[in-house]
Amino acid sequence: MLDIKITKTTNPKVKPDESKLGFGKVFSDHMFLMDYAPDKGWYDARIVPYAPFVLDPACVVFHYAQELFEGMKAYRTAGNDIQLFRPECNGQRMQDSCDRMCIPQIPVDDYVQAVKALVEIDKDWVPHSEGASLYIRPFIIATDVGMGVHASKNYTFCIICSPSGAYYASGIDPVRIYVEDEYIRAAPGLTGFTKCGGNYAASIKAGELAEQKGFAQVLWLDGVEKKYVEEVGAMNIFFMIDGKIYTAACVGTVLPGVTRRSCIELLKDWGYEVIEGKLAIADIMKAGHEGHLDEVFGTGTAAVVSPVKELDWKGDKVDISGGKIGPVTQRLYDTMTGIQWGKLPDTKGWIVPVCKG
Incomplete structure (x- = not known):
């Protein structure tokens, strides 16, 4: 002590x-x-x-x-x-x-x-x-x-x-995300799983280019094949396809987010199948065009849960959830913020009291 x-x-x-x-x-x-x-x-x-x-x-x-x-x-x-x-x-x-x-x-x-x-x-x-x-x-x-x-x-x-x-002063506003396929954020053996400043410094260029095009965030692909989705600039990211929920595995190139971890626990408690592994951006875009991409959302300390309304990969665009927050995303947001601000009971033992205000 x-x-x-x-x-x-x-x-x-x-x-x-x-x-x-x-x-x-x-x-x-x-x-x-x-x-x-x-x-x-x-x-x-x-x-x-x-x-x-x-x-x-x-x-x-x-x-x-x-x-x-x-x-x-x-x-x-x-x-x-x-x-x-x-x-x-x-x-x-x-x-x-x-x-x-x-x-x-x-x-x-x-x-x-x-x-x-x-x-x-x-x-x-x-x-x-x-x-x-x-x-x-x-x-x-x-x-x-x-x-x-x-x-x-x-x-x-x-x-x-x-x-x-x-974070959402005027209500939850789903974001547009640009899929980056030139620059990379991390590669096997480097520091992608750590929270070090160099990771963020290296991401600024792509982030600024995406912002100039009107996008809120960059979705990073893997650093080897530039094929598989990894994470967003300031968040982990999840894709709900035909009722199953996919996210990149934390195997060295993806930050193991605390909000990510908590959302996975909640989703499994609710009966959803959560698959942590490789998911190709091409398959996500195909699912979107064929009507199988139900919801996309990011998770992180700042936003807690952030709905995504559009993905743009090489000029190919997919609209998600009609531009609105999906029901699973909304439930996650309500549950996480409810526990954090004490509006819902903490049945998971996640809250650590500090003092009376």
């Missing part, structure tokens, strides 16, 4: 208008920090006022991108309880990312304790408005000073929080 030292701010920030929060624009009063050194392990766990870092320009993180991050939320219920959704899953995924990125792992219990401690200190920053939440960003950076492509020996673990508005 961590011995967390707490230094509270003497100059609290003015909280923003909750009707204009957006995403990732403002940050709460405090942050969690912990350092790593070879002779000490992870040490000096502390919560301090939010402030800039002072880092040497020659830090490894700047030159060789040895870093990783997580994304999760804290929710305020109608009864003013503040709670987390499956934080241990994020802690385990961070451990897996650490292993791949040659960063010392943080015990899952310590990770969850740190998140809970920071959220409790900044509980007043958890929004009260419908659909809004406190976004939590844990991350680790390599802090060795010096050039040379090798793992750092010293690191900093930090957690910051940002109150974020409702």
Whole structure:
């Protein structure tokens, strides 16, 4: 168990208008920090006022991108309880990312304790408005000073929080998705299953090109044959064909999303057959044209569940669900958000209470 030292701010920030929060624009009063050194392990766990870092320009993180991050939320219920959704899953995924990125792992219990401690200190920053939440960003950076492509020996673990508005402020709006077949996001043996910044940096080019064409997201194909669907820029993705639900398997090139995992559990509980494996984009488009593509939806921390109304692959377009959210997608969204905000009972043991608001 961590011995967390707490230094509270003497100059609290003015909280923003909750009707204009957006995403990732403002940050709460405090942050969690912990350092790593070879002779000490992870040490000096502390919560301090939010402030800039002072880092040497020659830090490894700047030159060789040895870093990783997580994304999760804290929710305020109608009864003013503040709670987390499956934080241990994020802690385990961070451990897996650490292993791949040659960063010392943080015990899952310590990770969850740190998140809970920071959220409790900044509980007043958890929004009260419908659909809004406190976004939590844990991350680790390599802090060795010096050039040379090798793992750092010293690191900093930090957690910051940002109150974020409702993703669907004006109601759920199904999105158009562009299937990318030139650039790739990941390939076997690389870092596709980790949450490291390099994956996202490499995706920006295709994302901007898709946005210029009027699409909300990019659907990535596999990096070897450019044939099989993998994931969307900020989400995992599911396809319902003739009542069966397909999604790419997490075998090294797809991020193992916590929302993805939770939706699969719910779908199986409801009696749906969920198939995790290879699914060719050509087969999806064929199913769409022949009327067998029932629903398509993405899953992720920010949107929770996002319906898809159109796929575009090489100029060939398929319309889905009449441009509206499908019944399975809607049920998943309602159930997931109901559990997260305490509107539905947590029969799965997914909720971790933090404190009273």
